[in-house]
Amino acid sequence: MQGLTGKVAFVTGGAAGVGYAVVDRLLSEGARVAIVDKDEAALLRAAAAFKNCLTFAVDVMDEAQVQAAVAGTIAKLGSVDILVNNVGRTRYETFNDLDVERWRAELDLNLTASYIVARTILPGMVERGSGAIVNVASVNALFNVGNPAYSAAKAGLLQFTRQLAVDYGPHGIRSNAVLPATIRTAGTWDWRIKEQPEVLDTLRKWYPLGRIAEPEEIASAIIFLASSEASFVNGASLVVDGGLTAGNAQMSREISGGKA
Ligand SMILES: NC(=O)c1ccc[n+]([C@@H]2O[C@H](COP(=O)([O-])OP(=O)(O)OC[C@H]3O[C@@H](n4cnc5c(N)ncnc54)[C@H](O)[C@@H]3O)[C@@H](O)[C@H]2O)c1
Numbered sequence: 001m002q003g004l005t006g007k008v009a010f011v012t013g014g015a016a017g018v019g020y021a022v023v024d025r026l027l028s029e030g031a032r033v034a035i036v037d038k039d040e041a042a043l044l045r046a047a048a049a050f051k052n053c054l055t056f057a058v059d060v061m062d063e064a065q066v067q068a069a070v071a072g073t074i075a076k077l078g079s080v081d082i083l084v085n086n087v088g089r090t091r092y093e094t095f096n097d098l099d100v101e102r103w104r105a106e107l108d109l110n111l112t113a114s115y116i117v118a119r120t121i122l123p124g125m126v127e128r129g130s131g132a133i134v135n136v137a138s139v140n141a142l143f144n145v146g147n148p149a150y151s152a153a154k155a156g157l158l159q160f161t162r163q164l165a166v167d168y169g170p171h172g173i174r175s176n177a178v179l180p181a182t183i184r185t186a187g188t189w190d191w192r193i194k195e196q197p198e199v200l201d202t203l204r205k206w207y208p209l210g211r212i213a214e215p216e217e218i219a220s221a222i223i224f225l226a227s228s229e230a231s232f233v234n235g236a237s238l239v240v241d242g243g244l245t246a247g248n249a250q251m252s253r254e255i256s257g258g259k260a
């Protein structure tokens with residue numbers, strides 16, 4: 001992948017799941033990385049695995065903590081060239097699971113946190129006249145598969161991405177979004193598997209590729225958008241879903257009376 005060697009990347013939620021795979025890939029492409037995560041134990045494990053990384057124990061919803069981590073990265077590594085806004089999570093599957101407090105919490109984590117981190121990093125990118133931002137959204141932004149507050153937040157994240165693309169493109173800063181479907185990560189799935197052990201098998205059936213994603217497959221798309229291989233890609237929403245949103249095979253079968 002071109003244009004990553006020596007670049008400084010700031011990866012939120014980089015201590016586990018997709019973020020961890022992104023950090024791994026960035027390092028192997030020659031980038032320098034600041035991992036930002038609120039899980040201190042996971043951060044310690046990542047620091048031991050990745051030796052040459054900066055780590056910051058930060059809650060990305062806390063602006064002062066984010067500002068300190070960005071300042072710390074710039075002090076040690078000189079700049080932030082790439083921002084991967086990867087933190088995201090949902091706990092509330094149906095409308096009835098929500099109340100106003102839970103709705104706000106999901107919007108804060110899945111939308112406002114990306115705004116907080118971006119607004120902290122953008123002035124430095126503007127000063128240097130370059131930068132790449134990748135926001136990790138979800139196919140939930142496109143159609144209804146539950147998790148109403150999370151889905152609304154991820155849809156908002158797509159529009160925020162386009163806003164950044166238009167406002168900061170003239171400063172040489174590209175902003176894009178990746179929209180994954182189901183990825184086998186502990187943080188997102190272990191608690192659901194506990195309640196419903198067959199949940200991932202149930203999900204696999206809906207995927208034209210017959211399986212769900214590995215974190216590394218999402219990391220590849222993120223790395224592409226962060227690199228200069230994507231030098232003219234700005235404001236894009238890259239769906240990485242194994243064909244999930246390409247159509248509905250069950251519906252097609254029913255319409256055609258079961259013909260192949
Ligand atoms: N796993 C999936 O099936 C799936 C599907 C579609 C989209 N996504 C999106 O992909 C991204 C990564 O998902 P994942 O499954 O790797 O998540 P994960 O839960 O496995 O990892 C997320 C990391 O973010 C950290 N984190 C959570 N809240 C934080 C906060 N407030 N401040 C700092 N760090 C925080 C966690 O400690 C964890 O290390 C998310 O944006 C998620 O919405 C995931």
